[in-house]
Amino acid sequence: MTRLEPPVLELEAVRAAYGPYRALFGVSFSVDRGAAVALLGPNGAGKSTVARVASGLVRVSSGSVRVDGRDVTGEPAWRIARAGLAHVPEGRGVFDSLSVEENLVLSFRRRAGRGEVSTSLERAYERFPALGQRRHDRAGALSGGQQRLLSLAKVLVAPPKVLIADELSLGLAPSVIDDVYAGLADARRSGTALVVVEQQIDRALALASSAVVLDRGAVVYFGPAQGARAVAEEVVARRHRVEEDAATQVGPGARPPAGREGRT
Amino acid sequence: MEQLLGFAVPGIPYGCAYAVFAVGLVLTYQTTGVFNFGYGAQAYASAFVFAWLVENHAWPTWAAFLCSVVILGPGLGLVFDRFLFRRIPSTNTTARVVTGLSLLVGIPALLPVIFGNGNLVGAPSIVFNPDTVYFHLGSDVPVNGIYLSAVLFAVVMLVVLVLLLRTTSLGLEMRAGVESRRLLELEGVNAPRVTATAWALCGLMAGLAGVLLAPTEVTVQAQDYVTLMVAAIAAAACAALRSMSVAAVVAVLIGVVSLTAQGYLPTSSFWYSAVLPAFPFLVLVGALLLVPGLRRLDEAKDPLSSVDPPPPPPSSRLRGREIDWIVRTGFWVLLFAFVGSMLTWMPPSWETVLNQGMAYSVIFLSVTLLTGTAxxxxxxxxxxxxxxxxxxxxxxxxxxxxxxxxxxxxxxxxxxxxxxxxxxxxxxxxxxxxxxxxxxxxxxxxxxxxxxxxxxxxxxxxxxxxxxxxxxxxxxxxxxxxxxxxxxxxxxxxxxxxxxxxxxxxxxxxxxxxxxxxxxxxxxxxxxxxxxxxxxxxxxxxxxxxxxxxxxxxxxxxNYQLSLAFVVIVLTTGVGTVEGAIQAGIGLVVVEQLLQYAPQRLQGLTFVLFALGALTYAAHPEGIVELEKRRWTERAERVLAHRHRSPATSSVGPS
Incomplete structure (x- = not known):
């Protein structure tokens, strides 16, 4: 495929660490304009860290991150956000202590512009009626699903160039997950490239055109979505075998390997 | 009725002075997430510098005001943010409290060191002349300049700040930044600048409060600001650190009730001598027991706190067998050397000092147990x-x-x-x-x-x-x-x-x-x-x-200042271990004694030094002594590993 414009998000040989604990070992992949990429892998593979590195929450120790062709390596998260990258973090992505409306206003002032705040609010309440009913409640008082919808609503009204959604389905009822994924599909239709971090392989692959499979902080697969399932399932199964072996061994050697050596 | 008014009305300016500080505390908490114990100290610093410039250096009032309030006030706030509170993860309440305390302990001790221990006799008033009676309330309650400046300042400040926080986007961003700076950054907001602005604003308010209220007190003394702070803390607590208006109203009530009671109670009674001075504390205790919002203060947590790296392990866990042996032997050798020296050649003055240090060490052990362990x-x-x-x-x-x-x-x-x-x-x-x-x-x-x-x-x-x-x-x-x-x-x-x-x-x-x-x-x-x-x-x-x-x-x-200093000192050296307490006890008296050899002016520096040390607590919650021990242990392990080519211990990463 020939490409005239640069990928909207590109990671190149990214290494990252939390203090002394290293988490990523040379991760590279790219997301084309308007594409949807599923980021798969077992617990602790580094999926969330990849998301945080892309949005600038975790500093890159080596390698580079480019958003829309611009090198943003080492820039603070707010600059990367202004460059057009939106990151909905794992768990709670809203301000508990602010009201639903304040959450939206805070977001819309930056993304849609000051003049557009009230029309954006109307559109958000139209798209997510549940939020409109509870607009004056504290966001912390919403249910988990509603909070997830709120964090999507903040983003969807003025679609960013790329949206990273970290474990949006975690802990939600299936019907609510449908709502959330419908929101993601909306975003994609309006031209936003998606990076979907997900443990539910089926959900993610149904939406995505390509996929990245991570294991122990490194990319083991990057390619079309169809081929990802087998790799992802194999990685998870191997992780289970390692853990079972460790559990059946007795004595001080029973600790699983430390994670930086012995990967594929 | 006339008599009641006569007692109650003079309470209003006191109440307003408390209110100014209470509102400042709530403002700082709402915009930065820090309960700033050092707020009073900040105000005191501005008032001190203002009075010092005007009295000792004959600066014109406006120039002194510019320097002490417009520059020093926000400047201090920015320094606090840049070098202290920005480095503390929002989940670490202890570090925030201790940093605030070290400011409270350190600043008043530092000012005389910088500016000399001059006796400052009250600052000039800015807007109204303190002694001029402008008009009478009722028939014979005089309203003078102090009264007017306190009341006007409190009201204007409250209105401006409430409007700022509730209606402007800066206010919204400040409140959001308290909950999670990282989440705010993901919105594309320059969160560090928002927090810095909040600190500058709070610093400006503290400076204004200090200078405008300074004439209320006869002399510019740190103690006045502490009394003020207690009433302010009580009022802020009644408002659950959330509503500035409630805090202001409670503060005024504390002032009015105190002065009214002072007027009615016979001066020889128990109520007058014991209960009245304790009144603000009783309000504070009552608020802490009854206001439900205070129980949930630290509950709103940063959802992105897992981005911070986990804390390092203590040095004793890192020690290999060889170093462990050296450390243990060294400990006994040093102990015997210490006991031997104390009983033989130690000069009496130093023996007294070290004896005192051992008594302090025992007190500090109580901090180790309560704060370090529990x-x-x-x-x-x-x-x-x-x-x-x-x-x-x-x-x-x-x-x-x-x-x-x-x-x-x-x-x-x-x-x-x-x-x-x-x-x-x-x-x-x-x-x-x-x-x-x-x-x-x-x-x-x-x-x-x-x-x-x-x-x-x-x-x-x-x-x-x-x-x-x-x-x-x-x-x-x-x-x-x-x-x-x-x-x-x-x-x-x-x-x-x-x-x-x-x-x-x-x-x-x-x-x-x-x-x-x-x-x-x-x-x-x-x-x-x-x-x-x-x-x-x-x-x-x-x-x-x-x-x-x-x-x-x-x-x-x-007294309570020592309690604060104790906690600060022990946390500085290392609160997790028994050695930490003993090092703190001996360290305190040795530093104090060494300063005796220094010029007169520097002798108040003991607490300043420890307060400075506590500021490192933000970055290294294990304490500086423990930090250095860990560094040296790691160095020694590296040397040993190099010499023996023995396999280094591996650490397991987080999931």
Whole structure:
């Protein structure tokens, strides 16, 4: 495929660490304009860290991150956000202590512009009626699903160039997950490239055109979505075998390997 | 009615002065997430510099105002943000409280060092002339310039700030940034700048408050600002640190009620002498017990806090066998060298100092147990030490009990008081607990320790040789040294045993996660009361030991400032280990003694040095001594590993 414009998000040989604990070992992949990429892998593979590195929450120790062709390596998260990258973090992505409306206003002032705040609010309440009913409640008082919808609503009204959604389905009822994924599909239709971090392989692959499979902080697969399932399932199964072996061994050697050596 | 007005109306400017500070505290908490114990100190700094420029250097008022309020105020706020609070993860309440405390302790001690100990006699007023009576309220209540500036300033400040926080986007971003700076950055907001702006704003408010209210007090003294701060803290607590308007109203009420009561109560009564000065503390305690919002203060957590790296392990866990052997042997060699020196060639002045350091070490062990092991912050440890000392003194005086036996009973009494304090604050944690213990310490300072029946007045109780063999202690410090050494070894061993035993594990579990500890069946309330009781007993033993060394038990030896300084000092050196407490105790007196050789002006620097040290606490919660130990251990391990080519220990990464 020939490409005239640069990928909207590109990671190149990214290494990252939390203090002394290293988490990523040379991760590279790219997301084309308007594409949807599923980021798969077992617990602790580094999926969330990849998301945080892309949005600038975790500093890159080596390698580079480019958003829309611009090198943003080492820039603070707010600059990367202004460059057009939106990151909905794992768990709670809203301000508990602010009201639903304040959450939206805070977001819309930056993304849609000051003049557009009230029309954006109307559109958000139209798209997510549940939020409109509870607009004056504290966001912390919403249910988990509603909070997830709120964090999507903040983003969807003025679609960013790329949206990273970290474990949006975690802990939600299936019907609510449908709502959330419908929101993601909306975003994609309006031209936003998606990076979907997900443990539910089926959900993610149904939406995505390509996929990245991570294991122990490194990319083991990057390619079309169809081929990802087998790799992802194999990685998870191997992780289970390692853990079972460790559990059946007795004595001080029973600790699983430390994670930086012995990967594929 | 006329009389009531006559008493109540003069209370309004006092109330407004309290309100200005209460609103400032709520503002700082709402916009930066920090309960700024140093707020009063900031105001004091501006007032001090203002008065110093005008009086000692004859600056025109406007220039002094520009320098002390417009530049120094926000400047201090920015410095606090840039070098201190920005580095503290929002989940670390203890670090925030301790950093605030070190400002409260450090700034007033630092100012005379910088500007000289000049006696500043009141600052000039900016807007209104303080002594001019502008008009009368009713028939004969005069309204002067102080009155007008306090009231006007409070009202204008409240209105402006409420509008700023509730209606502007900056206000919205500030409130959001308190909850999670990272989440705010993901919105594309320059969160560091928003926080810095908030600190500058709070600093400006503190500076304004200091300079505008300075003429209310006759002289510019740190003590005035502390009294003011207590009333302000009480008002802010009543508003659950959330509503500036509620805080302002409560503050005015405190002022009015205090002055009205002062007018009506007979001056000789118990109510006048003991209850009235304690009134703001009682309000604070009441708020802490009754306002439900205060129990949830630290609950709103940053959802992105897992981005911060986990804390490093303590040095003792990193030691290999070889280094462990060297350290242990070195410890015994040093101990014998120390005991030998103390008993032979140590000059008497230094022997006295080190003896005192050992008494402090025992008190500091109580901080190790309570804060280091159980994770509970108490700002009343000096008070507990005082309770034991006064109990022992009074028992000896009235019952003729031997002072050492009295010390044991005194430690028991301190333990009981600590347990009561723990029971009263069972539902509080973090900042709430810190405020509760601070209120208790202030209560004892103001209402109980000065009482004739407790301390025998400000002079204190002088130990007599009929209570314990003072002659034995008199010729040199040897006898006292051996007594202190015995007590210290017993207490340090006891704390170490508790830390390693079942109770220690329970307490450590509680420190790690209250929810998790409760989940595995730890009886949290009981463990907390137990930790407080044990810690109170230790503080009591240390207090009695200190009293023997000083031979006088004076209330000033056990005031709340010392409690604050104690916590700050121990956290600086290392709160997790027994060695940390002993290093803190010896360090405190050695630094103090060394400063005796320094110029007169620098002698107040002890607390400043430790406050500066505590500022490193933000980055290294394990304490600087512990940090250096870890670094040296790692260095030594590297050297050894290099020499033996032995496999290095590997660490396991987080999932």
């Amino acid at each position: 994770g509970q912050l108490s700002l009343a440890q000096a008070t507990l030490a005082g309770i034991a000392a006064f109990t022992a003194g009074q028992l000896a005086r009235h019952v003729g009990l031997d002072f050492l036996a009295g010390a044991v009973l005194g430690a028991l009494a301190a333990s009981v008081v600590a347990a009561v304090l723990a029971v009263a604050s069972l539902r509080l944690r973090g900042l709430g607990l810190a405020l509760m213990t601070l209120a208790a310490a202030l209560l004892f300072d103001v209402a109980i320790f000065p009482a004739q029946a407790v301390s025998g007045g400000t002079g204190g109780i002088t130990l007599s040789s009929s209570w314990l063999p003072l002659d034995l202690f008199a010729p040199d410090g040897h006898a006292y040294f051996l007594l202190a050494l015995l007590v210290l070894v017993v207490c340090a061993g006891g704390v170490a045993l508790v830390q390693r035993g079942t109770v220690g594990r329970f307490l450590a579990a509680m420190r790690g996660s209250e929810l998790g500890a409760a989940g595995v069946g730890v009886n949290l309330p009981w463990q907390r009361v137990l930790a407080f009781a044990l810690s109170g007993a230790l503080a009591g033993v240390g207090g009695a030991l200190l009293a023997i060394q000083q031979t006088v038990i004076a209330p000033g030896e056990f």
